[in-house]
Amino acid sequence: MVNSARPQTSDFTLEEYFAKDVQTNLHLFSMHVRHVKGTWFFPSHEHFQYEINYLIEGCQEFTINGNTYNQQAGDLLLIQPGEVHFNRSGNEKEFTYFCLHFQIDDGQLLPVLNGSNQTYYPCDSPMTSKVLPHLNRLIEFSKKNVSLQVSDRMFMLSELFQLFGTIADELTSEKERQIDPKMNEQLAFLIAEKIENLVKNTHIHGPVDEDRIGIDDIAAELGISPAYCNRIFKKRYQISPRQYLSSLMLQKAKHLLMQKELSIDHVAELIGYRELAHFSRQFKRWTGASPACYRKSITD
Template sequence: MGTRYSDHNVKHLKSTTDEHTFNEYVFPDMKIGFEIHRMHVRSAKSTWYYPSHEHPLYEINLVTRGKQVFYIQGERYELEEGDLVLIRPGDVHSSSSLENSKEGFNYFCVHFNIDDKLLLPYFKKTKDTFYHANSMLTRSIRPLLDRLVNFSQQSKINFTDKMNLHSIMFELLAITVSCLEKDQQKLGKISEQTFKVAYQIAEEIDQLIRKPSHEDDILESVVRIEEIANHLDISVSYCNKVFNKVFDMSPRQYVTFRKLNDSKSLLVQEKYSIEQIAFMMGYHDSSHFSRQFKRWTGLSPSQYRETQHSIPEMGES
């Protein structure tokens, strides 16, 4: 991806240095960030149970002792020591100890959110949720998960600890993507150029997605794919084809995905009011945002927020 120089002075400086340069290798600009939520270690009794719910975060759950049962999107998974599940945003899931068991279990869990453009191509093309202790993914990331377990058990962490935690998470995500990529024959056939163009399209969408929309706008018309294709000097058909190949969804479906997931992520944060979130998501008023959100989910923003803060844990841990 070529470097863009938006500042006139920078362009001028580059032009004056070119004639004095033998070779130049410019790494593309990057902006990567993530959030960690509810990272914890728990020793649960045999009576422990967490009701069915969903959230806008990725989740990794590792069993460190005993057996734990998960129901994810209607499928049952029985986890033993060393097994893990990888849960995607929006997956409906619940968990408990093994039925009729008198033994409890220990587990580690971390929820995180990261720029979807990075993980989405890999997670969309695999339906795998359960990973056995001896799977390539589990064996590769287990040492990093163990380090996160140690962080979870610390009563206090300083600035250096936080930086180390960021480093562990980035390494964990990189290894996870690498393992998923190896498991996906189809992804291996996608060229670097195809990935590059698809990411450029996604970046264009992300930049436009929060521009104010009017009451009579439909979601798809706010981000016009024709304008993005024209800006990137490619045809609309090629734009759709490339994007579908990498992200396994159309650009318009991606618009809905990002709007919905970003809205959910903001709604679980009590510091933002519904009105503030509506403005952050590009709506002129909260009523327009509320109507659109209810069309997506069947719930109003306030109802969704309530569901995320009213899920009780059954049994003592």
């Protein structure tokens, strides 16, 4: 959430943009490259971390929850926490694999990771092709024998987050490809309805806090990512959800400004703005005129 305790600078600020306060906790338990003999095996086990296993060379037999995968060089496995798994050589010859175990507390990423029921991605799959550049760079980090310098550590973490972002994008795309087009139509309609209710409720109740509910919250409520929400809505209505929200807010603002008994401060509050200056700047961006000038033009 946005920090509502930030200094009020409306008397001095001409224009400003705020990114949301991001809180993500990442615990990387291990990340390693291992070259093993053909007789090597790891006994059946489970753990509470997510695991990414990428086969660099050779052949690996990997059993997850009773399903056995014959993993070839270049194939990728995504293993959920709590899944029982066992791995060994697939042909009794040496093989090399890269593996990382992690836990992440992120309100947008976790539903995407947990919503996938696919484990195995062959080397020619879209998922593997897209994450491979990140995996290769992480493999290089893993091969460093000395402790990482601060800059290396930050670059490694950056690569990890890019890997997670790429995985999330592809999992979302997979979900989109599997959904019936009619369901996308229904979702787009539901998004529009929730945006309309958002504007209506703001008018009735006023702003609840500085960061009133928005498009990302609507997407989370529907169990989809903001990017997916944007794609299906734009495909149906030819504008983005945020543009639709802005158009409804502008329409509501114009309607309220026609009511002379309402002060402009009150109109701003009914639209969802705590500060008149912020509302005035936004209205001018929408229309090219200030709220006062607009009111004068329609009432003269």
